[in-house]
Amino acid sequence: MAIHKSAFKRASLPQLPPELWIDIHRLATESLSPLAAVYDKRSSNSDDPLNDLDLQRYLRAVRTLARVCRLWNSITRDLLYAHVRINARFNSLATALADPSTAAAVRSVRLSSTRFDYNVAVLRLCPHLALIVQPEFPRPGRVHFGPVVPLPALPHLTHLYWISSAWSADLLARVLHAAPTLTDLHLSHSSTIAPPDASDVPALPALRDLVLEPRLPHPAMLSLLASPLPVLAHFTLSPAHLTYPAFPTLPTVHTLTLADPSPQLHPLQLARIATRFPRLRELRYNVTMAAPLVQTPAAEAEVPPLLATVRLALASLVRMPPHNVTHLARLARAHLRLLLALHGVERVVLEGRWDVLRAASADDLEALLGELRGRGCVVEGSGFEAET
Secondary structure: OOOOHHHHOOOOOOOOOHHHHHHHHHHHHHHHOHHHHHHOOOOOOOOOOOOHHHHHHHHHHHHHHOOOOHHHHHHHHHHHOOEEEOOOOHHHHHHHHOOHHHHHHOOEEEOOOOEHHHHHHHHHHOOOOOEEEEOOOOOOOOOEOOOOOOOOOOOOOOEEEEEEOOOOHHHHHHHHHHOOOOOEEEEEEOOOOOOOOOOOOOOOOOOOEEEEOOOOOHHHHHHHHOOOOOOOOEEEEOHHHHHOOOOOOOOOOOEEEEOOOOOOOEEEOHHHHHHHOOOOOEEEEEOOOEEEOOOOOOHHHHOOOOOOEEEEEEOOOOOOOHHHHHHHHHHHHHHHHHHHOOOOOOEEEEEEOHHHHHHHHHHHHHHHHHHHHHOOOEEEOOOOOOOO
16 A cells, blocks of 8 residues: 655644744643742642752753744743843843843743842843742852842832842842832741841831741841731741740731751740730641640640641651651650640641551540540541541
8 A cells, every 4th residue: 555655744733823822832831930839839849949950840841842843932932031040141141131022021030149240130120020039159159249239129029039148138138128019038048158147127018928947047037027017927937936035926927837847846835826926827837846845724825816727747757767656656646635735726737647657656646636526626637537
């Protein structure tokens, strides 16, 4: 049977409007973009905007799809310049951003950790930035500064991820002054250079979500918390930060997450939490990080009066030795007994690898969870839900 050569010709692409091709391309890559990571509040597995590998993966995906056809190659430019990073190719980036239409397409930027002159130049050119990332300062590294020039307003900036250092503190203050619409701030401190001096922080009238990493020195933290934060609702910090005498009262916070990657156990000071966060409704922490204090008969008076939900996380642990499992089971039981003493708690959510404790302490855990359910508390997650 004769096979005609024309049978192997690649089918032509359908005749679609260019705007539709752009939407198809954007949908194929948007889940990998830096903005998708910061907007996804539901998933604990979101990409870390501070991780440059995630941004590189997005850029590779966009370039790969650009090879599908010449039309996609021409429209890929908008997607590539939506999320940029400042590196050794700055000159070509600056040339492209000299076109106002290209600069207006930039939505996120990963700044250089040493070329602050480049950083300021890009921030001055891109009026529609929604996300700025300042990565860790390298060791060793040469720092470059340019003339001190004012930043224009950044009215679209909502998310800021910043590893602060003595070199970047001034730029951070200028960005905060230029961004009255900032809603999410993730602030840490460099592990390679001395901490910055405390500086005045402007009012952040739109800030709703604040994450302070444990490395952040307390003068910088207290300086930030001293500024007006009228709508702050979600706050993440180390339990050690709560021990500072000058820690202020934050009456608008309704969700508190205690986070600290160090192996040290921190006391879970509910009385101090109740004082600092009088309207707290949800508390989140990892059982391997916090040690519950022994409750007194007056424990109810030491608990935030509106606290209704507690999320207990258990980190994923690989090849855990049996004695560690036993220790974790003991900690888990202590935290559940603490919750039994808090009669205002209506909902307990177990997150992470609670299944590893089943073999070591399944009966004890089920009994404690049964007591919680018996008083009307809803228990969710990790296979411990009540059977229906």
